[in-house]
Amino acid sequence: MSGQDSWLRAEMGGTKQASVISKPEVLIALLKKSKRPLIIIGHETISDSVRTDILIRMISEFQKTKGIPILSTSHIAGQVMERGVKISGVLGSMEIIDRLRDPTWKGLDGKGQYDLVLSAGFSYSLGWLLFSGLKQGAPETKIISLDPKYHPHASWSYANMKTDSWKAEIERLIELLHTENTQQKMEEAHV
Amino acid sequence: MNRKSIHIRLSEAKSSAGSVKDLDIQIGKIKGEQWDEKEGPTPFPDHAALRTWDRTLLSRYKPLYLPFCDLCCLCTYGKCDLSGGKRGACGIGMEAQQSRIVLLAACIGAATHISHGRHLVDHLLEKMERRTLIDVGGSNVDVEAPMIRLVCGMKPKTLGDLETVLDYLESQMTELLAAAHTGQESDPLDFESKVFHAGMLDHVGLEVADIAQISAFDLPKAEPDAPLVDLGLGTINAEKPVILVIGHNVPPAIDIIKYSREHDLSGKIEVTGICCTAIDLTRFDPSAKIVGPISWQLRYIRSGVPDLIVVDEQCVRADLLIEAGNIQAPLIATSSKNCAGLVDRTDDNPDDIVADLISGTVPGVLILDPLKVGEVAVRTALASHETRKTKKTSSIPTAEELIEFAKRCGGCMECTRACPNETPLPDAMKQAATGDLSPLADIYDTCIGCGRCDDVCNKEIPIHSSLVAAAREKVLDEKYSVRAGRGAIQDIEIREVGGPIVLGEIPGVVAFVGCANFPNGASEVAEMAREFAKRRYIAVASGCSAMAIGMYRNEDGQTPYEEFHGRFDAGGIVNVGSCVSNAHIAGAAIKIASIFAKRNLRGNYEEIADYVYNRVGAVGVAWGAMSQKAAAIAAGFWRLGIPVIVGPHGAKYRRMLLGRKDHDEDWYVFDSRTGEKVQVGPVPEHLFVTAETKEEAMVLIAKLCTRPNDTSRGRSMKLTHYIDLYKRLYGIMPDDIHLFIRSPADIPITMKEELLPILQEKGLQDRIIPDPTLLKSQIRKQKGGSS
Ligand code: SF4
Ligand code: SF4
Ligand code: SF4
Numbered sequence: 001m002s003g004q005d006s007w008l009r010a011e012m013g014g015t016k017q018a019s020v021i022s023k024p025e026v027l028i029a030l031l032k033k034s035k036r037p038l039i040i041i042g043h044e045t046i047s048d049s050v051r052t053d054i055l056i057r058m059i060s061e062f063q064k065t066k067g068i069p070i071l072s073t074s075h076i077a078g079q080v081m082e083r084g085v086k087i088s089g090v091l092g093s094m095e096i097i098d099r100l101r102d103p104t105w106k107g108l109d110g111k112g113q114y115d116l117v118l119s120a121g122f123s124y125s126l127g128w129l130l131f132s133g134l135k136q137g138a139p140e141t142k143i144i145s146l147d148p149k150y151h152p153h154a155s156w157s158y159a160n161m162k163t164d165s166w167k168a169e170i171e172r173l174i175e176l177l178h179t180e181n182t183q184q185k186m187e188e189a190h191v
Numbered sequence: 192m193n194r195k196s197i198h199i200r201l202s203e204a205k206s207s208a209g210s211v212k213d214l215d216i217q218i219g220k221i222k223g224e225q226w227d228e229k230e231g232p233t234p235f236p237d238h239a240a241l242r243t244w245d246r247t248l249l250s251r252y253k254p255l256y257l258p259f260c261d262l263c264c265l266c267t268y269g270k271c272d273l274s275g276g277k278r279g280a281c282g283i284g285m286e287a288q289q290s291r292i293v294l295l296a297a298c299i300g301a302a303t304h305i306s307h308g309r310h311l312v313d314h315l316l317e318k319m320e321r322r323t324l325i326d327v328g329g330s331n332v333d334v335e336a337p338m339i340r341l342v343c344g345m346k347p348k349t350l351g352d353l354e355t356v357l358d359y360l361e362s363q364m365t366e367l368l369a370a371a372h373t374g375q376e377s378d379p380l381d382f383e384s385k386v387f388h389a390g391m392l393d394h395v396g397l398e399v400a401d402i403a404q405i406s407a408f409d410l411p412k413a414e415p416d417a418p419l420v421d422l423g424l425g426t427i428n429a430e431k432p433v434i435l436v437i438g439h440n441v442p443p444a445i446d447i448i449k450y451s452r453e454h455d456l457s458g459k460i461e462v463t464g465i466c467c468t469a470i471d472l473t474r475f476d477p478s479a480k481i482v483g484p485i486s487w488q489l490r491y492i493r494s495g496v497p498d499l500i501v502v503d504e505q506c507v508r509a510d511l512l513i514e515a516g517n518i519q520a521p522l523i524a525t526s527s528k529n530c531a532g533l534v535d536r537t538d539d540n541p542d543d544i545v546a547d548l549i550s551g552t553v554p555g556v557l558i559l560d561p562l563k564v565g566e567v568a569v570r571t572a573l574a575s576h577e578t579r580k581t582k583k584t585s586s587i588p589t590a591e592e593l594i595e596f597a598k599r600c601g602g603c604m605e606c607t608r609a610c611p612n613e614t615p616l617p618d619a620m621k622q623a624a625t626g627d628l629s630p631l632a633d634i635y636d637t638c639i640g641c642g643r644c645d646d647v648c649n650k651e652i653p654i655h656s657s658l659v660a661a662a663r664e665k666v667l668d669e670k671y672s673v674r675a676g677r678g679a680i681q682d683i684e685i686r687e688v689g690g691p692i693v694l695g696e697i698p699g700v701v702a703f704v705g706c707a708n709f710p711n712g713a714s715e716v717a718e719m720a721r722e723f724a725k726r727r728y729i730a731v732a733s734g735c736s737a738m739a740i741g742m743y744r745n746e747d748g749q750t751p752y753e754e755f756h757g758r759f760d761a762g763g764i765v766n767v768g769s770c771v772s773n774a775h776i777a778g779a780a781i782k783i784a785s786i787f788a789k790r791n792l793r794g795n796y797e798e799i800a801d802y803v804y805n806r807v808g809a810v811g812v813a814w815g816a817m818s819q820k821a822a823a824i825a826a827g828f829w830r831l832g833i834p835v836i837v838g839p840h841g842a843k844y845r846r847m848l849l850g851r852k853d854h855d856e857d858w859y860v861f862d863s864r865t866g867e868k869v870q871v872g873p874v875p876e877h878l879f880v881t882a883e884t885k886e887e888a889m890v891l892i893a894k895l896c897t898r899p900n901d902t903s904r905g906r907s908m909k910l911t912h913y914i915d916l917y918k919r920l921y922g923i924m925p926d927d928i929h930l931f932i933r934s935p936a937d938i939p940i941t942m943k944e945e946l947l948p949i950l951q952e953k954g955l956q957d958r959i960i961p962d963p964t965l966l967k968s969q970i971r972k973q974k975g976g977s978s
Contacts, residue, residue, distance in 0.1 A: 078922015
């Protein structure tokens with residue numbers, strides 16, 4: 001399976017294609033540059049049992065260590081909350097893209113528009129359109145696709161990966177977020 | 192539109208001096224029946240006549256574009272990269288380009304229905320008098336053609352009158368299509384407004400087609416108790432000669448039934464159908480059988496059961512000649528729109544055609560005369576049934592063969608990467624290789640029968656057929672029923688439910704329409720329809736969605752059509768019929784304005800759409816919308832102010848129409864009594880939206896049924912359903928209830944304790960319920976002036 005082509009064979013992106021996330025450090029660096037990141041999760045976060053546990057751990061870690069708000073689309077909010085994750089907002093997948101492309105949107109907390117969107121748990125063909133809508137509607141907003149299928153319309157995406165290799169990558173990401181956070185806390189404690 | 196028309200018809204003119212029967216000369220404007228209703232401002236409107244109304248809606252529901260790719264490749268200047276705000280060589284931007292794509296889809300869809308209508312009317316007028324009366328419900332239906340009355344401002348009385356309507360539709364369609372040419376329309380909202388126009392024309396075309404066929408073929412005339420008909424592969428008796436009809440244009444199939452009746456063959460052959468031809472055929476003859484929706488084509492043909500395949504138009508797979516050849520069944524094409532490369536044998540002797548088909552000299556023929564199709568089809572099927580007995584005619588593998596195929600699988604994933612529903616085929620193949628066929632059988636339920644997996648497997652595993660093989664037991668058990676399409680809604684039904692709907696006491700009308708591109712199988716549609724029928728909404732259905740609803744049995748073994756009544760009333764599941772019968776759904780909303788509220792329909796589109804938008808809590812759900820026709824049907828609903836929800840594949844229409852509930856300023860209406868502007872909240876919140884899951888769709892349905900006109904009692908009932916569904920399906924409380932509570936009286940009584948603290952925190956309001964309108968022209972008393 002070659003890594004950097006559209007997962008659904010017939011989908012063709014265009015002139016600007018997502019960069020591949022080669023290691024979790026890339027994500028940490030992108031997060032450092034972002035002032036207002038947001039996580040959006042689709043229904044496969046829950047319905048695809050292969051991905052559920054690790055995605056839940058990953059978004060919890062983002063939330064704990066970086067304080068990134070999580071928005072859930074479709075009907076999964078309750079189930080995600082039952083797993084101990086705080087949900088900051090619930091909107092349909094179309095509604096959130098519609099708001100993300102509006103520079104005057106106040107955000108979930110009333111503090112303004114987001115500049116980085118981390119996404120996971122969408123079916124490939126729906127994710128394709130959501131990312132494309134955002135890419136065209138808000139060209140300045142960075143989109144990171146965290147699912148194991150290459151999404152050219154994102155700004156950064158994992159390549160097409162076997163589930164186990166992808167899980168290993170996400171584990172490394174969780175680990176990195178954790179260590180970085182511990183270090184930061186220690187540094188703050190020193191100060 | 193000023194219509195000049197000269198029409199002269201001389202039937203049976205024997206000689207210049209002899210008798211002339213039926214002389215029928217019309218010069219000037221053709222207006223159908225004399226009609227004393229006052230004519231409104233827009234009879235036969237062109238696009239510009241309703242542009243202001245469209246823009247009013249579009250200022251609330253702004254398009255969100257979701258392009259497939261960055262490019263436009265429509266003309267030889269291109270390809271042009273339109274990403275990141277760039278413009279094409281012609282100057283067009285991405286948003287306008289996407290809306291142009293939507294317009295093209297709506298035009299293709301509307302043209303298909305209109306041309307179907309033209310084809311039917313032409314065909315009928317070859318056999319019947321122009322003055323044959325339109326009759327869709329006898330004395331139960333006075334408003335026989337609400338769309339035509341509303342749009343064209345004429346009251347069609349005869350089949351001949353429909354030609355005038357078709358002339359109008361065709362000229363408008365040509366204009367709309369022209370607007371999509373390079374270097375024409377440039378503004379996204381003007382494209383969108385033209386999409387609405389295409390949708391409105393589409394609904395008129397639907398109405399022409401259905402009222403013509405109801406009148407001419409005596410299909411059920413607004414019958415709530417239309418008979419139950421068989422549905423499903425398991426209902427077919429393969430011991431008899433079996434004919435399969437596929438498509439949307441029913442005359443050839445009707446002539447098959449007529450020929451078999453005339454030759455004492457009824458009951459001796461099975462006439463089975465897929466898609467809307469099947470639906471319309473069972474409206475004509477309830478003993479015909481519906482196999483299933485469009486996605487059942489490959490699985491049924493590959494089963495080898497059909498002895499002959501007859502295709503007409505729309506939604507017919509383009510590879511059916513190959514598939515028919517694989518099971519050694521001849522194919523007859525019957526429509527000039529779908530000639531399938533076959534030799535036109537319309538003028539040949541039926542004996543010769545039958546002989547050629549049976550001997551296999553030709554794989555199929557084109558016959559453009561339905562009467563001849565009737566004879567050739569029946570005779571060929573009888574003979575084909577005999578000759579096929581000695582041949583291998585099924586291409587579905589046996590269980591043993593399937594296991595051998597599965598052992599070949601190398602797990603390359605190409606099938607999943609081709610599958611629209613990303614089904615887990617490689618894992619299922621792995622299991623099948625060990626003899627466990629159940630994962631493959633599970634995929635059968637969600638498979639939409641596209642066959643894309645077959646084409647990409649480099650181990651040449653016949654994947655789709657393997658699914659059918661694995662699901663053999665289930666397939667044989669597909670024994671369901673559906674109520675035959677009843678056609679129009681009776682005036683008396685409208686009179687009875689008009690008040691409760693407009694006041695909000697029947698919480699809504701939910702129309703399940705459209706194709707079978709379902710994300711998780713047909714059962715989700717049945718589940719949704721049952722949920723809302725149980726909640727005493729009015730569930731309406733048509734086309735493949737009506738079939739999908741029927742493919743379900745409750746714990747008592749009943750299909751939804753047995754479980755729920757077929758009246759247009761609370762708690763019903765009402766199958767109106769085929770795609771073209773969708774006209775009766777929009778028609779019912781329009782008839783509420785006319786019969787219940789006594790508004791004039793004649794050429795009065797804007798006022799009636801404003802009425803429907805503000806008062807009639809109706810929502811369309813096209814859970815498996817696939818076609819351009821579905822796009823056009825949706826567009827017809829949008830212009831009437833009726834929201835439409837599509838499933839996840841519907842996002843591929845590449846444009847949503849979304850309201851912003853967080854923008855208070857978007858949700859003002861005029862109180863037509865005073866002219867005051869009143870904030871009414873986001874009702875209905877969207878005009879076109881994709882839901883990711885059926886759970887999300889159900890919550891959206893309940894929410895999008897709210898209207899500014901709801902009484903407090905009505906609103907509290909609607910909110911009870913919304914909140915109850917949200918809590919059950921989302922597992923939490925919705926965070927937007929306060930937007931829908933205009934005053935304490937709107938709070939659902941049973942939820943008061945739970946809701947009051949939330950509402951008090953958000954600030955409980957006390958707003959008036961206006962007599963809502965978006966139109967200044969509807970204000971009875973102008974501010975500072977007389978009424
Ligand atoms: S229609 Fe316009 S944008 Fe499209 S290819 Fe031609 S010049 Fe380019
Ligand atoms: S035939 Fe069924 S399993 Fe195969 S690609 Fe199409 S939907 Fe998927
Ligand atoms: S394409 Fe064929 S070989 Fe590849 S995984 Fe699918 S069934 Fe197996």
